[in-house]
Amino acid sequence: MPHRQTRAIAALALLGAVAFSMPAATQPSTVVTVPLQDLPPSPSLGERAGQLWSGLLDQLGITPGANGMMRSATDTARRHARARDDFAWLMDVAGYKLKEIESSVSLIPSLSLTFGQARELTEADRDHVERQLERHARRNPGTFEAMQRAIVRAVLEASEIGGFSVEKVEIDLFPWPKVKLQLVPTDAPVGVEAARILRAIDRLNRQLEERRAQAPEQPFPPAVLTPFLQPATLPGTRS
Amino acid sequence: MVPPELPPTSLWVAPVQTMEIILRKTALGLAGLLGVMLATLPAMATGSLTLRDRLTVAGTFSTEGVGRMLAQRFAEGTQGAHPPQLEVMRGSEAFERFCAGIGPDTPDFALVSRRMPRGVMEHCRANGVTEVVELRLGYSAVVLAARRGDIAPALTSRQIYEALAAERTSGEGFEPNRTRLWSEIDPSLPPREIRMLVPEAGTGMRALMEDLMLEAGCREVRAIRLLFEASYRRSKCVTLREDQRAVPVAHGEIMGALLAAPPGTIAVLSYDQLLRAGGNLLPLRLDGVLPDAAGIATLDYNQAQVVFLYAKRQHLPTREGVGVVQGLRALLTEATSERAAGPGGYLGLAGLVPLPPAERHAQRRVAERLSLRSR
Numbered sequence: 152m153p154h155r156q157t158r159a160i161a162a163l164a165l166l167g168a169v170a171f172s173m174p175a176a177t178q179p180s181t182v183v184t185v186p187l188q189d190l191p192p193s194p195s196l197g198e199r200a201g202q203l204w205s206g207l208l209d210q211l212g213i214t215p216g217a218n219g220m221m222r223s224a225t226d227t228a229r230r231h232a233r234a235r236d237d238f239a240w241l242m243d244v245a246g247y248k249l250k251e252i253e254s255s256v257s258l259i260p261s262l263s264l265t266f267g268q269a270r271e272l273t274e275a276d277r278d279h280v281e282r283q284l285e286r287h288a289r290r291n292p293g294t295f296e297a298m299q300r301a302i303v304r305a306v307l308e309a310s311e312i313g314g315f316s317v318e319k320v321e322i323d324l325f326p327w328p329k330v331k332l333q334l335v336p337t338d339a340p341v342g343v344e345a346a347r348i349l350r351a352i353d354r355l356n357r358q359l360e361e362r363r364a365q366a367p368e369q370p371f372p373p374a375v376l377t378p379f380l381q382p383a384t385l386p387g388t389r390s
Numbered sequence: 391m392v393p394p395e396l397p398p399t400s401l402w403v404a405p406v407q408t409m410e411i412i413l414r415k416t417a418l419g420l421a422g423l424l425g426v427m428l429a430t431l432p433a434m435a436t437g438s439l440t441l442r443d444r445l446t447v448a449g450t451f452s453t454e455g456v457g458r459m460l461a462q463r464f465a466e467g468t469q470g471a472h473p474p475q476l477e478v479m480r481g482s483e484a485f486e487r488f489c490a491g492i493g494p495d496t497p498d499f500a501l502v503s504r505r506m507p508r509g510v511m512e513h514c515r516a517n518g519v520t521e522v523v524e525l526r527l528g529y530s531a532v533v534l535a536a537r538r539g540d541i542a543p544a545l546t547s548r549q550i551y552e553a554l555a556a557e558r559t560s561g562e563g564f565e566p567n568r569t570r571l572w573s574e575i576d577p578s579l580p581p582r583e584i585r586m587l588v589p590e591a592g593t594g595m596r597a598l599m600e601d602l603m604l605e606a607g608c609r610e611v612r613a614i615r616l617l618f619e620a621s622y623r624r625s626k627c628v629t630l631r632e633d634q635r636a637v638p639v640a641h642g643e644i645m646g647a648l649l650a651a652p653p654g655t656i657a658v659l660s661y662d663q664l665l666r667a668g669g670n671l672l673p674l675r676l677d678g679v680l681p682d683a684a685g686i687a688t689l690d691y692n693q694a695q696v697v698f699l700y701a702k703r704q705h706l707p708t709r710e711g712v713g714v715v716q717g718l719r720a721l722l723t724e725a726t727s728e729r730a731a732g733p734g735g736y737l738g739l740a741g742l743v744p745l746p747p748a749e750r751h752a753q754r755r756v757a758e759r760l761s762l763r764s765r
Contacts, residue, residue: 271620274450274481275601278504278695279609285689308509311482 441494444472448484448497455594455740489514521703524763529743531661531694534674544675551607559613587657600628602693660741722757
């Protein structure tokens with residue numbers, strides 16, 4: 152297909168020209184970081200990635216639709232975006248939210264996604280994920296989708312065996328597919344901030360106990376008396 | 391070749407040399423097993439050739455009912471057998487205990503509602519549990535039913551959660567649930583008082599209801615999804631209100647209680663109980679699917695799950711009766727028998743829905759041959 156080859160060469164040339172004409176932007180790496188759980192329901196992951204690419208192309212003076220090659224690239228990007236949305240949904244079911252999209256434009260463009268753990272899974276959640284994966288497999292038998300499911304399963308399995316949880320999942324989509332799981336001990340020491348909050352809760356509880364002991368005849372307002380502050384762990388509950 | 395399981399002889403007769411040959415065939419746990427067996431030779435000389443006198447099962451909360459029923463009937467129907475010991479824990483813990491190794495201190499079976507993931511299987515192998523038999527016993531399903539002649543509204547698991555939970559969400563916080571009428575949850579529902587009969591706490595059916603109805607119902611609630619800790623989130627989902635709108639009823643009494651309850655009462659029961667009601671109770675559509683055998687078998691009905699039984703073939707005694715425990719094969723055969731897992735089988739009393747006939751036959755063959763899990 153000489154026409155396609157020409158397009159490919161043109162694309163490479165274009166990227167090369169862009170890369171070499173902007174020395175400062177040889178690696179214009181863009182990192183979008185958002186706090187977990189605060190992502191709005193829309194735009195979707197694909198739309199967000201698409202917006203990111205569009206913004207970068209706009210900055211570089213390249214407008215989509217300038218020629219057939221770009222239209223074709225846009226269509227491909229849209230298809231990929233749909234697949235990535237599907238993947239983000241699967242990861243969400245498995246308790247992980249998109250945390251970061253990292254994209255760079257150069258001779259070899261790159262796109263990587265970082266997911267962070269948004270919630271631990273209960274046993275029922277794990278059953279639910281398994282069932283959703285099976286349904287996903289029935290609806291989407293393709294190789295790319297199978298790879299997505301394999302990643303989700305790998306994350307689940309990594310957190311299945313004692314003592315560790317997968318805190319972060321980094322996935323490189325371009326140029327070379329790569330998955331990196333960051334495992335942390337489940338009983339890892341708490342961070343400085345968390346320890347400070349726990350100490351404050353303990354201190355406050357002690358103060359309330361002392362005040363109650365000193366003045367038993369003067370009842371506190373119920374809202375102050377009970378319940379005491381406590382960390383978000385209910386003893387005796389099972390997950 | 392799988393060594394046949396024979397009843398123990400009256401005295402210790404296997405020479406040490408034979409025992410060593412047998413042990414050499416065992417992959418891991420060889421040294422440990424030998425050590426333990428040599429240490430227990432005096433005890434064995436008194437008549438027992440195995441290291442443990444009863445089977446042990448690592449079960450989960452949602453399979454507890456099936457496990458207890460199976461253990462009880464197995465002990466009643468097998469001469470000289472001690473009742474298997476069932477330990478109930480979370481599914482992940484059950485897998486972990488099962489895969490901890492080979493020997494008398496590890497369970498012979500895992501009874502779970504989830505297929506063993508490949509990663510756990512590899513963990514098993516790494517610990518020497520290389521011969522695992524996997525059986526599908528059937529499905530467990532939890533259904534909603536109303537008395538014939540009553541209104542039978544189609545409900546969603548979200549609506550069930552909102553009707554039964556002790557707390558309801560208010561913004562991103564929680565407040566006590568004071569919802570009185572179904573129509574307060576959704577205007578399309580009838581303006582009837584919320585009255586539900588639910589399985590007693592601590593039973594297998596209650597665990598199923600919590601897993602498949604309440605947790606499923608609260609999974610998409612934003613304020614719940616924001617909670618990171620699994621146990622805390624679950625407690626918010628499955629803690630029931632205590633104002634007599636969710637009345638706990640013993641498993642065997644739920645049908646009678648529903649027939650005697652005020653009109654509009656809805657009961658949570660097993661699919662088997664629904665069938666045994668003989669048309670006096672009508673199933674309610676839940677999440678858009680009416681519970682029937684086909685919907686449960688394809689798992690299109692969301693409130694159903696497969697019950698798996700895993701066994702360690704390496705715990706099987708040899709021809710000479712030397713091994714970890716007696717009765718492993720007998721329990722597998724019992725669990726897959728028609729009287730247990732077939733239509734009308736006693737495991738139905740614990741809520742188990744039978745597999746299709748061909749699948750039941752296939753599982754019986756696996757139990758007879760002790761075929762190993764392929765994946």
